[in-house]
Structure formats: C-alpha cells, structure tokens
Amino acid sequence: MKMAFKIDTGEMxxxxxxxxxxxxxxxxxxxxxxxxxxxxxDIIYTxxxxxxxxxxxxxxxxxxxx
Numbered sequence: 001m002k003m004a005f006k007i008d009t010g011e012m013x014x015x016x017x018x019x020x021x022x023x024x025x026x027x028x029x030x031x032x033x034x035x036x037x038x039x040x041x042d043i044i045y046t047x048x049x050x051x052x053x054x055x056x057x058x059x060x061x062x063x064x065x066x
Contacts, residue, residue: 001015001016001017001033001034001037001038001039001040002015002016002017002020002031002032002033003015003031003032003033003034003040003045003052004020004023004029004030004031004032005029005030005031005032005045005046005047005052006028006029006047007027007028007029007030007047007049008028010046010047010048010049011046011047012040012045012046012047013029015040015041030047030052032047032052034052038054041058042057042058043055043056043057043058044056044057044058
C-alpha cells in the first residue's frame with residue numbers, strides 16, 4: 001500500500017497499490033510506503049514534513065469520505 005501526501009498541507013490525497021505516477025512530483029507530494037500493511041480508509045493519516053503520523057480511526061458515522 002502506497003500513500004501520497006500533499007507536502008504543504010500534510011493531507012493524504014491518494015492511496016493504493018497501483019501506479020502513483022500522477023503524484024510523483026516530489027516538490028509537491030510525498031509518497032510513503034509503510035513497512036507494515038495499513039488500510040488508510042480506516043485511519044486518518046497526515047504528513048508533517050518529516051514523518052507520516054497515524055491518527056485516530058475514522059468514525060463509522062463519518063460519511064464525508066475524508
């Protein structure tokens with residue numbers, strides 16, 4: 001599983017096992033490949049410019065898709 005983060009906001013913009021070439025501009029995006037399997041759809045992840053931070057689980061009632 002790969003994750004793409006927007007560097008200026010730390011927001012995760014994409015994740016998956018497929019091709020992430022559209023997010024490959026490393027001056028704008030940070031690509032992270034975790035060592036252990038994760039499912040970003042269940043947890044809020046952010047990037048602080050140095051580290052990817054695993055946050056809280058997304059509440060089951062959150063229907064915003066964020």
